[in-house]
Amino acid sequence: MRYLWLAAYTDIIESLRARWFMVYAMVFGGLVVILFAFGLAESRIMGFTGLSRLLITYIQLSMAILPIFVLITTVRSVAGDREAGVFEYLLSLPITLGAWFWGRVFGRFFVVFLPVFAAMLGATAWGLLKGVSAPWHLLLYYTGLLMALAWCFLGIGMLISTLARSADVAQGAAFVVWLTLLLFLDLILLGVLIQEQLPPETAVGIALANPMQVFRTATMMLFDPQLVLLGPTAYVILDSFGQAGYIAYAMLYPIVLGTVCAGLGYQYFKRSDLP
Amino acid sequence: MIQFENIVKNFRRHQVLKGINLSIERGQRVALVGSNGAGKTTLIRCLLGEYTCQGRVLVDAKDPRVCRREVLSKVGFVPQLPPPLRMPVGQLIRFAASLCDSDPQRMVSVAEELGFDAQHFHKQPFVKLSGGQKQKLLIAIALGRQSELLVMDEPAANLDPQARHIFFKLLAAKKDHAAMLISSHRLDEVAALVNRVIEMDQGEIVLDDKVADLVELSSRLYCRIRLIQAEEAFAKAIAEWGFSASENGQVWDGYIAGPDRLRFLGLLSRYAALLSGMEISEVEQQREASINVV
Numbered sequence: 001m002r003y004l005w006l007a008a009y010t011d012i013i014e015s016l017r018a019r020w021f022m023v024y025a026m027v028f029g030g031l032v033v034i035l036f037a038f039g040l041a042e043s044r045i046m047g048f049t050g051l052s053r054l055l056i057t058y059i060q061l062s063m064a065i066l067p068i069f070v071l072i073t074t075v076r077s078v079a080g081d082r083e084a085g086v087f088e089y090l091l092s093l094p095i096t097l098g099a100w101f102w103g104r105v106f107g108r109f110f111v112v113f114l115p116v117f118a119a120m121l122g123a124t125a126w127g128l129l130k131g132v133s134a135p136w137h138l139l140l141y142y143t144g145l146l147m148a149l150a151w152c153f154l155g156i157g158m159l160i161s162t163l164a165r166s167a168d169v170a171q172g173a174a175f176v177v178w179l180t181l182l183l184f185l186d187l188i189l190l191g192v193l194i195q196e197q198l199p200p201e202t203a204v205g206i207a208l209a210n211p212m213q214v215f216r217t218a219t220m221m222l223f224d225p226q227l228v229l230l231g232p233t234a235y236v237i238l239d240s241f242g243q244a245g246y247i248a249y250a251m252l253y254p255i256v257l258g259t260v261c262a263g264l265g266y267q268y269f270k271r272s273d274l275p
Numbered sequence: 276m277i278q279f280e281n282i283v284k285n286f287r288r289h290q291v292l293k294g295i296n297l298s299i300e301r302g303q304r305v306a307l308v309g310s311n312g313a314g315k316t317t318l319i320r321c322l323l324g325e326y327t328c329q330g331r332v333l334v335d336a337k338d339p340r341v342c343r344r345e346v347l348s349k350v351g352f353v354p355q356l357p358p359p360l361r362m363p364v365g366q367l368i369r370f371a372a373s374l375c376d377s378d379p380q381r382m383v384s385v386a387e388e389l390g391f392d393a394q395h396f397h398k399q400p401f402v403k404l405s406g407g408q409k410q411k412l413l414i415a416i417a418l419g420r421q422s423e424l425l426v427m428d429e430p431a432a433n434l435d436p437q438a439r440h441i442f443f444k445l446l447a448a449k450k451d452h453a454a455m456l457i458s459s460h461r462l463d464e465v466a467a468l469v470n471r472v473i474e475m476d477q478g479e480i481v482l483d484d485k486v487a488d489l490v491e492l493s494s495r496l497y498c499r500i501r502l503i504q505a506e507e508a509f510a511k512a513i514a515e516w517g518f519s520a521s522e523n524g525q526v527w528d529g530y531i532a533g534p535d536r537l538r539f540l541g542l543l544s545r546y547a548a549l550l551s552g553m554e555i556s557e558v559e560q561q562r563e564a565s566i567n568v569v
Contacts (some may be wrong), residue, residue: 006370010362013366087325089352089360091323092323092347092350092426094343094348094375095343272327274326275325
């Protein structure tokens with residue numbers, strides 16, 4: 001266990017000094033600053049105002065950029081480290097492959113989640129300073145959802161990194177995965193598929209299997225509890241899960257998916273050439 | 276100590292190692308030489324358990340792929356190209372020392388002996404160090420712990436002559452209880468360090484020979500060179516070895532590490548037409564081993 005945390009700590013130190021982390025942190029920090037600058041905290045939509053309104057917008061934007069950022073930075077840095085000879089040297093030190101791999105996963109999770117969470121906390125702290133009431137339940141709920149989403153795409157990123165033998169191939173594969181999930185986020189496409197005689201259960205199944213759609217639906221649930229915006233799909237979701245059930249699913253499914261992907265990546269990693 | 280039993284390694288359809296059988300005992304210092312693509316690095320990576328392969332690799336009867344911690348805790352490895360690590364020097368030393376259950380201060384001391392002040396650079400990212408500084412630190416990490424097997428890929432390539440001499444002395448201290456595998460694509464770079472030479476070509480061992488073990492790793496030679504006339508290019512080359520000039524640049528004095536003699540003579544051979552006299556004598560053992568060219 002000591003070696004696992006040592007590997008995690010090393011990965012955190014490496015990442016904090018990397019250029020991608022600076023860009024990544026600036027994007028999420030900048031997002032909050034822009035939302036404040038455009039007075040989003042003062043505007044009202046669907047009954048939401050103040051920090052709640054800001055957090056809802058922030059979480060919607062996060063859904064669009066967090067997965068691709070996590071995927072690209074993970075595959076580029078992990079596959080890039082392998083290409084540059086970092087693996088050759090560090091894996092010549094006496095560390096077990098399990099401690100090394102999972103240490104990197106945990107270290108990387110901390111690094112990708114930190115700026116997202118820090119930006120949200122910063123926004124809340126700023127709001128409190130300005131005398132706005134803080135939506136603690138929203139903050140807690142969104143923190144859980146973001147953690148699940150970040151873990152899910154980190155797991156997918158680690159799987160791609162271990163399968164691809166070069167940083168360029170890994171980056172291309174990550175982009176294709178993201179685009180595919182983005183494509184099936186489009187409810188219009190799902191509607192067209194149903195029109196083309198695709199059973200509705202399959203369409204709903206696709207929506208429930210897509211971690212980005214699961215996240216999106218879960219975030220919508222807060223300001224649209226009946227999921228009116230989703231149309232008929234909402235009936236299936238609410239009938240099958242109920243509101244609390246779906247929230248639990250939205251938290252657990254991405255974590256399970258991410259863990260399975262990372263686990264498969266680890267199995268492949270320990271059986272293949274390391275550098 | 277090390278057994279390679281019928282090692283075959285394929286990269287897709289290309290066979291890089293073609294049934295290597297090799298045994299290396301403690302106390303042996305092996306030069307692994309061969310041109311690029313001969314399979315040296317692949318063999319080393321199999322030894323470190325980094326590559327999967329057919330056949331068996333055993334270090335003290337243990338498979339490095341299966342018993343990683345037991346095997347690698349005995350191995351000090353210096354790669355040919357330093358990894359582009361962004362972590363600070365102090366962090367790298369602490370990380371390596373923690374994994375190897377070693378004292379980080381010992382690694383710092385070895386680095387200082389080699390002429391690299393690790394305390395001064397402890398916050399500096401490793402990747403920002405010069406080539407020579409990186410090499411010294413990696414050597415310090417490999418030698419500043421209880422290693423019984425040293426695997427080094429062109430270890431002294433970036434070292435200045437003074438650091439090379441210290442490096443050879445540090446190797447001398449380990450030579451009886453450790454095995455060493457020193458990879459290089461040029462035999463003259465490592466010839467004086469080793470007592471066995473293995474040459475690889477196209478994934479096969481084409482030469483396995485013992486070498487007369489006459490050169491003391493820790494020995495030092497005094498050298499005086501006389502030139503027909505001063506020459507700027509020679510002055511620049513010899514100054515890198517720490518030599519100083521007198522008599523208007525026509526006489527040069529300095530010290531070289533014993534195992535570096537072949538490499539040094541290689542340098543002088545490039546300026547053979549300029550030489551009017553040369554004297555080399557061993558200083559530490561007070562043993563005269565002079566070569567006179569007049």
